[in-house]
Amino acid sequence: MRTVGILGGMGPEATILLMQRLLRAVPARNDADHIPLIVHQNPAVPSRIARLIEGQGEDPGPVLAAMARDLQAAGAKALAMPCNTAHGFVPQIIAASSLPFLDMRTATVATLPPGRVGMLASPAVRLTGVFDEAMKSAGTEPVWPQDDAPVLALIQRVKAGGSGPDAMTQMAQLADQMARQSDHLLVACTELSLLTGAIAQPFTDSLDCLVTAIAAFAQGHTPD
Amino acid sequence: MRTVGILGGMGPEATILLMQRLLRAVPARNDADHIPLIVHQNPAVPSRIARLIEGQGEDPGPVLAAMARDLQAAGAKALAMPCNTAHGFVPQIIAASSLPFLDMRTATVATLPPGRVGMLASPAVRLTGVFDEAMKSAGTEPVWPQDDAPVLALIQRVKAGGSGPDAMTQMAQLADQMARQSDHLLVACTELSLLTGAIAQPFTDSLDCLVTAIAAFAQGHTPD
Numbered sequence: 001m002r003t004v005g006i007l008g009g010m011g012p013e014a015t016i017l018l019m020q021r022l023l024r025a026v027p028a029r030n031d032a033d034h035i036p037l038i039v040h041q042n043p044a045v046p047s048r049i050a051r052l053i054e055g056q057g058e059d060p061g062p063v064l065a066a067m068a069r070d071l072q073a074a075g076a077k078a079l080a081m082p083c084n085t086a087h088g089f090v091p092q093i094i095a096a097s098s099l100p101f102l103d104m105r106t107a108t109v110a111t112l113p114p115g116r117v118g119m120l121a122s123p124a125v126r127l128t129g130v131f132d133e134a135m136k137s138a139g140t141e142p143v144w145p146q147d148d149a150p151v152l153a154l155i156q157r158v159k160a161g162g163s164g165p166d167a168m169t170q171m172a173q174l175a176d177q178m179a180r181q182s183d184h185l186l187v188a189c190t191e192l193s194l195l196t197g198a199i200a201q202p203f204t205d206s207l208d209c210l211v212t213a214i215a216a217f218a219q220g221h222t223p224d
Numbered sequence: 225m226r227t228v229g230i231l232g233g234m235g236p237e238a239t240i241l242l243m244q245r246l247l248r249a250v251p252a253r254n255d256a257d258h259i260p261l262i263v264h265q266n267p268a269v270p271s272r273i274a275r276l277i278e279g280q281g282e283d284p285g286p287v288l289a290a291m292a293r294d295l296q297a298a299g300a301k302a303l304a305m306p307c308n309t310a311h312g313f314v315p316q317i318i319a320a321s322s323l324p325f326l327d328m329r330t331a332t333v334a335t336l337p338p339g340r341v342g343m344l345a346s347p348a349v350r351l352t353g354v355f356d357e358a359m360k361s362a363g364t365e366p367v368w369p370q371d372d373a374p375v376l377a378l379i380q381r382v383k384a385g386g387s388g389p390d391a392m393t394q395m396a397q398l399a400d401q402m403a404r405q406s407d408h409l410l411v412a413c414t415e416l417s418l419l420t421g422a423i424a425q426p427f428t429d430s431l432d433c434l435v436t437a438i439a440a441f442a443q444g445h446t447p448d
Contacts, residue, residue: 001268011255016243019265023236029384031235034267038298041243043258044225074262074298160253 001036001218004102005076007067007093009042010083011159014190014207018082021211035218038074040067048085049152052124061089065096072097078217080104084121084188084206088128100217107213108186108206109134116143118182120174120203121189122155123148131188143182150174158191171195175203225260225442228326229300231291231317233266234307235383238414238431242306245435259442262298264291272309273376276348285313289320296321302441304328308345308412308430312352324441331437332410332430333358340367342406344398344427345413346379347372355412367406374398382415395419399427 008015022035045067046058064086068079079093080102087105094101109131117135119142125131126144135142145151154170171192178185185203187193193207232239246259269291270282288310292303303317304326311329318325333355341364349355350368359366369375378394395416402409409427411417417431 003266009255009258009260012243012247012258016240016247019236019240019243023240023385030380031233031267031269031271031383034233034236034265036233036268037263037265038294039261039263039265040298041258041261041263042227043255044260045255047255070262070298074264074294156254159255161247 002077002220003036003038003075004214004218005068005071005074005079005099006037006039007042007064007071007079007081007083007086008039010045010048010081010086011191012041012043013158013161013163013194014082015039015041017190017194018207018211021207022214025211025215035215038071038076040071042067045086048083048088049122049124052085052088052128060086061092064089065092068093068096068099072099078102080210080214082190082207082210084130084190085124085128087130088124102210102213102217104206104210104213105131105134108188108204108209109138109140111209112138112140112186112204113184114139115183116141116181118143118178118185119145120171120178120185120187120192121151123152125188143178145174145178155189155191158194163194168195168198171198172200175199175201226301226444227260227262227299228438228442229292229295229298229303229323230261230263231266231288231295231303231305231307231310232263234269234272234305234310235415236265236267237382237385237387237418238306239263239265241414241418242431242435245431246438249435249439259439262295262300264295266291269310272307272312273346273348276309276312276352284310285316288313289316292317292320292323296323302326304434304438306414306431306434308354308414309348309352311354312348326434326437326441328430328434328437329355329358331433332412332428333362333364335433336362336364336410336428337408338363339407340365340405342367342402342409343369344402344409344411344416345375347376349412367402369398369402379413379415382418387418392419392422395422396424399423399425
């Protein structure tokens with residue numbers, strides 16, 4: 001199997017969730033059946049939201065580029081990043097190493113049904129348009145929450161460790177509201193991937209799509 | 225904070241448990257409060273049990289040494305390994321890099337009360353004597369299960385993904401049995417750390433001791 005390097009820590013709990021889902025995605029009888037990873041759990045990547053929404057703070061791009069180089073030095077054969085918002089910095093990551101990058105957006109959009117997609121995602125994902133090109137070419141149309149504040153508050157709450165009952169209730173309300181305006185829901189924030197148990201409607205979780213792409217690469221089902 | 229390199233994947237679920245406990249050990253308001261790690265989640269480390277107990281299979285030592293070099297190349301400032309049995313290969317790991325090694329045995333034995341310690345651990349830990357020296361100098365005396373087979377079966381069960389109610393019941397029985405022969409219990413197998421919820425008696429979990437040592441190093445409370 002081929003080792004995949006993970007640009008992680010955005011947030012650290014979402015990175016752990018990716019690792020857990022990868023474990024569950026592989027039928028295993030012993031350790032050796034599992035996917036090899038090198039995980040850069042770097043919680044000190046400068047805030048993507050502060051940079052992209054508020055236009056302030058340190059640029060995360062050079063930090064992510066350095067992480068890509070670290071992962072290649074450690075022996076990773078491809079890179080993946082369980083943070084949708086940070087995909088706004090993919091050009092800097094790709095330029096920093098010679099490894100293939102398993103893009104969560106491409107992996108996700110390929111699985112979406114056509115039509116209106118209710119986005120359960122950070123306002124930073126909308127403002128930076130990271131999903132726009134891939135969704136447009138797939139014939140899907142993103143629909144966004146009318147008010148950014150509750151989504152952003154929920155994401156910050158999860159980052160502070162709050163994925164308990166209150167967060168689940170807020171997630172359910174957000175999903176209900178977005179489902180009324182769309183044909184299918186897309187969880188495109190890995191912090192919100194921690195709360196998918198609260199969603200009653202049909203949905204796709206971008207983190208699951210990345211899990212599939214990582215497993216396929218590691219097991220050699222995709223080209224180098 | 226200083227990044228700690230984790231020699232992981234033995235098994236992969238125990239490595240994830242270490243990461244979760246590190247998250248919970250740090251009071252955090254945002255991502256950046258958490259401990260930076262580079263995690264070598266390598267499920268292909270040759271079986272420690274096969275090599276140490278059955279005397280067969282590939283030597284895990286060179287693989288662990290290569291992982292230590294990978295982690296140093298990626299920027300880790302110290303090494304730690306959430307697998308008690310694999311501490312039998314610590315000399316090879318230390319020789320492979322110039323980084324300090326945060327030894328789980330030392331961190332654990334320092335916290336044990338004196339007296340008889342009921343070992344909830346792999347027979348490989350007994351056969352290799354990895355804890356013997358540290359426990360002797362601390363004035364504690366290990367007491368081992370009379371029959372290796374049930375413990376080994378339980379560990380293999382967890383490695384195959386079984387940490388459900390049946391495994392918890394077996395863990396509770398094992399703890400009851402060992403508590404009758406000792407003053408304090410020690411979980412010295414990170415697979416069994418997944419089942420500590422089943423233990424009714426006072427116990428120390430070596431994984432928790434490693435978490436404390438990693439957090440202290442990362443936060444600069446221990447020398448380089």
